[in-house]
Amino acid sequence: NSSLTPGQYRKALEYAKKGTYKIIYVAPERLMNREFLEFAKSVNIEMVTVDEAHCVSQWGQDFRPSYLKILDFVEQLEKRPILSAFTATATSQVKEDVIRILRLKNPTVLTTGFDRKNLFFSVQKPANKYSVVKNYIDTHPGKSGIIYCLTRKLVEEVCQRLCEEGVAATRYHAGLSDEERRQNQDDFIYDVKPIMVATNAFGMGIDKSNVNFVIHYNMPKNMESYYQEAGRAGRDGEKADCILLYGGKDVVTNQFFIEKDNENEDLDEEERELIRERDRQRLKKMTFYCFTHECLRDYI
Numbered sequence: 001n002s003s004l005t006p007g008q009y010r011k012a013l014e015y016a017k018k019g020t021y022k023i024i025y026v027a028p029e030r031l032m033n034r035e036f037l038e039f040a041k042s043v044n045i046e047m048v049t050v051d052e053a054h055c056v057s058q059w060g061q062d063f064r065p066s067y068l069k070i071l072d073f074v075e076q077l078e079k080r081p082i083l084s085a086f087t088a089t090a091t092s093q094v095k096e097d098v099i100r101i102l103r104l105k106n107p108t109v110l111t112t113g114f115d116r117k118n119l120f121f122s123v124q125k126p127a128n129k130y131s132v133v134k135n136y137i138d139t140h141p142g143k144s145g146i147i148y149c150l151t152r153k154l155v156e157e158v159c160q161r162l163c164e165e166g167v168a169a170t171r172y173h174a175g176l177s178d179e180e181r182r183q184n185q186d187d188f189i190y191d192v193k194p195i196m197v198a199t200n201a202f203g204m205g206i207d208k209s210n211v212n213f214v215i216h217y218n219m220p221k222n223m224e225s226y227y228q229e230a231g232r233a234g235r236d237g238e239k240a241d242c243i244l245l246y247g248g249k250d251v252v253t254n255q256f257f258i259e260k261d262n263e264n265e266d267l268d269e270e271e272r273e274l275i276r277e278r279d280r281q282r283l284k285k286m287t288f289y290c291f292t293h294e295c296l297r298d299y300i
Helices: 006-017 034-042 065-076 092-101 129-139 152-164 178-189 223-230 248-260 269-291
Strands: 047-050 082-085 119-124 144-148 169-172 195-198 211-216 240-245
Touching: 006 034, 034 065, 047 065, 129 152, 129 211, 129 240, 152 169, 152 195, 169 178, 178 195, 211 223, 223 240, 223 269, 248 269
Parallel strands: 047 082, 119 240, 144 195, 144 211, 169 195, 211 240
Antiparallel strands: none
8 A cells, every 4th residue: 555665565566476465455546557467467366355345336425436447457367366345335226336347247145234233323413512422431431432523623623622531532534644543543443542533534444343332423424424434333242322413514514525526536527416416315315314203223
């Protein structure tokens, strides 16, 4: 990945050619890099596994055009390896897209179901979100949890207040240096600081079993993201709380993010507008979740 120096990167490829590694993790953006492609053609790759596979689909909540290059990469190899794909959040349409776009051949489709009985879902609409968070932490001493905020500014504010009030908390967002992010992540994983305040940049690949609660300080932009983030709680099978703190401003902030989203530079304006419209529909469904009187689990 990008945190390696060119020397370290070349050394890693050198070891890989010798067969030192069983598994290589690589970002899809790097697959078509000339040096990496030369390496890939010179070795026998048994399997290419696509993680977060919903990113290949324009219907997925995190579409990334770079994921479309995975198939270009596979097709440049002399021998087609086995292709497998995994995701925690896929609607039936996204499932079909994954199979079609990655051209999986007679795939075995395994769906484990989403319902985890140990997770308790609730939505609150407090006048003072911070006091709800602080009260929850005070009444659950020694418990580890994640507090998700929509913006970096909020992450900083909430984390600072918790620390000032004696809570062992740390923070994570894209504005921090690689070194600080790594250190803060380690402090959280090893329970040096059991409370993590973060944007949605935190969580991919984090498999901490004893997360007892996930509090969303703001409403996320869609149900898929919410379920994926909330699902980081209770992986040890113990009872865990997934609490969403709704405020009217959350809708406005999310609408702003949707309209300003220019991440998908490979797409033309018409395609971008199509994705924005889908995102608006998802936001609407997420907002309905916060106001429904039916069972939240059933709504998900």
